[in-house]
Amino acid sequence: MSTTYPDKVYTMTDWYDGPREGVADYQGKPHHYRCQTGYEPYDEPSRYRLTPLDEEAFQLEMEDWAIWLRYCTACQEGRATAEMHPALPEDRPRHKELKPLIQAKLASLSTLSVLATAQFSRGSETVTWTLLPEAPQ
Numbered sequence: 001m002s003t004t005y006p007d008k009v010y011t012m013t014d015w016y017d018g019p020r021e022g023v024a025d026y027q028g029k030p031h032h033y034r035c036q037t038g039y040e041p042y043d044e045p046s047r048y049r050l051t052p053l054d055e056e057a058f059q060l061e062m063e064d065w066a067i068w069l070r071y072c073t074a075c076q077e078g079r080a081t082a083e084m085h086p087a088l089p090e091d092r093p094r095h096k097e098l099k100p101l102i103q104a105k106l107a108s109l110s111t112l113s114v115l116a117t118a119q120f121s122r123g124s125e126t127v128t129w130t131l132l133p134e135a136p137q
Contacts, residue, residue, distance in 0.1 A: 007024055011024075019124050021034045023058070026116070033051075036048060046118065050115070051106055057102065060101050064098045071088050
């Protein structure tokens, strides 16, 4: 099943020749997306695992994204260096706290995940998902 309208992309926490991981809506609700294919170019579209986020997981993801955006802004303004990546010194302790919290939430919600292909818009502000059948276990 394909979404008939573009869904909002909230974050892009990994990018390599296109979005690989982050948070976006699927059917109007926040989901964590993670690319399931390698980095090599394929003829087939990339597959993404979509994991629904509850409100707490969504807020944790957005808090970590805000830390990243502050770091990016500081880099653009010449106030941060690559050695500080991925967080400013004042944000680093909270960033380190958030990672395991987010991973634990994703693990607890993983049984609800689905596979889909994605068509990200230019600038990756929106995405249209096409649901894929799950492979037999």
